[in-house]
Amino acid sequence: MNTIDNLSADQHGHSFLGRDHDANARRTTWVVALTFAMMVGEVIAGYITGSMALLADGFHMATHAGALGIAAAAYGYAKRHADDRAFSFGTGKVGELAGFASALILGVVALIIGVESALRLVNPTSVAFGEATVIAIIGLLVNIVSAMLLSGGHSHGGHHHGHHHHSPGHHAHDHGTQGGHRHVPQEGGGYDSHSHEHQGQEQSRHEQVAHEHSTQRHRDAAHGQDNNLRSAYLHVMADALTSVLAILALLAGRYLGWVWLDPVMGIVGAVVIARWAWTLMRDTSSVLLDATDDHVAQEIRNALKSCAGTTIIDLHVWQIGPQARAVIVSVKAAAGITASEIRSRLAVIDEIRHLTVEVAPG
Numbered sequence: 001m002n003t004i005d006n007l008s009a010d011q012h013g014h015s016f017l018g019r020d021h022d023a024n025a026r027r028t029t030w031v032v033a034l035t036f037a038m039m040v041g042e043v044i045a046g047y048i049t050g051s052m053a054l055l056a057d058g059f060h061m062a063t064h065a066g067a068l069g070i071a072a073a074a075y076g077y078a079k080r081h082a083d084d085r086a087f088s089f090g091t092g093k094v095g096e097l098a099g100f101a102s103a104l105i106l107g108v109v110a111l112i113i114g115v116e117s118a119l120r121l122v123n124p125t126s127v128a129f130g131e132a133t134v135i136a137i138i139g140l141l142v143n144i145v146s147a148m149l150l151s152g153g154h155s156h157g158g159h160h161h162g163h164h165h166h167s168p169g170h171h172a173h174d175h176g177t178q179g180g181h182r183h184v185p186q187e188g189g190g191y192d193s194h195s196h197e198h199q200g201q202e203q204s205r206h207e208q209v210a211h212e213h214s215t216q217r218h219r220d221a222a223h224g225q226d227n228n229l230r231s232a233y234l235h236v237m238a239d240a241l242t243s244v245l246a247i248l249a250l251l252a253g254r255y256l257g258w259v260w261l262d263p264v265m266g267i268v269g270a271v272v273i274a275r276w277a278w279t280l281m282r283d284t285s286s287v288l289l290d291a292t293d294d295h296v297a298q299e300i301r302n303a304l305k306s307c308a309g310t311t312i313i314d315l316h317v318w319q320i321g322p323q324a325r326a327v328i329v330s331v332k333a334a335a336g337i338t339a340s341e342i343r344s345r346l347a348v349i350d351e352i353r354h355l356t357v358e359v360a361p362g
Helices: 021-049 052-080 094-122 129-151 199-217 227-256 261-288 294-305 339-346
Strands: 003-006 310-321 324-333 352-361
Touching: 021 052, 021 129, 021 227, 052 094, 052 129, 052 227, 094 227, 094 261, 129 227, 227 261, 294 310, 294 324, 294 339, 310 352, 324 339, 339 352
Parallel strands: 324 352
Antiparallel strands: 003 352, 310 324
16 A cells, blocks of 8 residues: 655645745835836926937836836735635745746837837938937936846845755654645644664765755756746846947947947847747746756655665656745655655755655555
8 A cells, every 4th residue: 555645735834935035025116116206207208398209218118117016916916825725835836927927028028129120220210319318328227226126135036045954853743644644744844854763874864965965956046046036137137238228329329320220229139138038938937837847856866866675656846936846756665664764865855845755565
């Protein structure tokens, strides 16, 4: 008979939000306010002065304010419903949904910029170089401040990885069995290791595995990133890029007469932004479709290699939050190897926040 070791929804929470969730939410809200203020200022100034350049840039800022607003709303929704049992694995992936929506908006912005630039390259129009340059510089300054707010002294996406090293003093808290399921929760929402007869040797092995995992983890800087914050950051950088390219083109047009450079720079910017949008869309969609996290899956295989007589027969690993993974692992094991022992060997992988272990006799 198979032995299953799992934590039920009744015995632990399903809040898998990123560790920097609240701080990222505050930063994004500030950037939304700053972008919205810039948008309103440009639209009002455009109507007062009759400047189409100001009006156009103001409405362009509106698209970014909308996208950033989606990111801010996603943080709030995920926080409010973090413990809502209507969501089987919590709301840790709400940010991915918002990031995907923002990627679509970013793609549309790139398309509009590309088409408009191509039309202006074929049919050049008069440009108010001085006025447009001032607008571009102000926009760039706003984007620099926004980028600083979103970075907050951290890498863009929360690339921080650590591992819990359980001490020999930790013991299992066994709450008995229910329907063939053993529930072994750990303090802090993770998974506790179990004491064994050869605990000293086991601890040494676990520490070695933990060191290997930590070394490998730091080689992958993009692992565990907050794609909602990343989407907001890319919108800001997209705007900053268009501002820089516009300033270069406008100065060249004003002092060198290179009027053609303005639409060319627009096309270049559109291509770069489109690539950012595609990358973000690819990364967020893979999470939304529960793609296998190959990195953590390999860590699980490595952690169980030292368990003699154990063979993995089925393994599922998917993301349920920026730094959280759910795992279902089925193993064929020799007599005496329990689900608790398998769980303890995987305890060094701190991304595993929801673990189901099934052991079949070998």
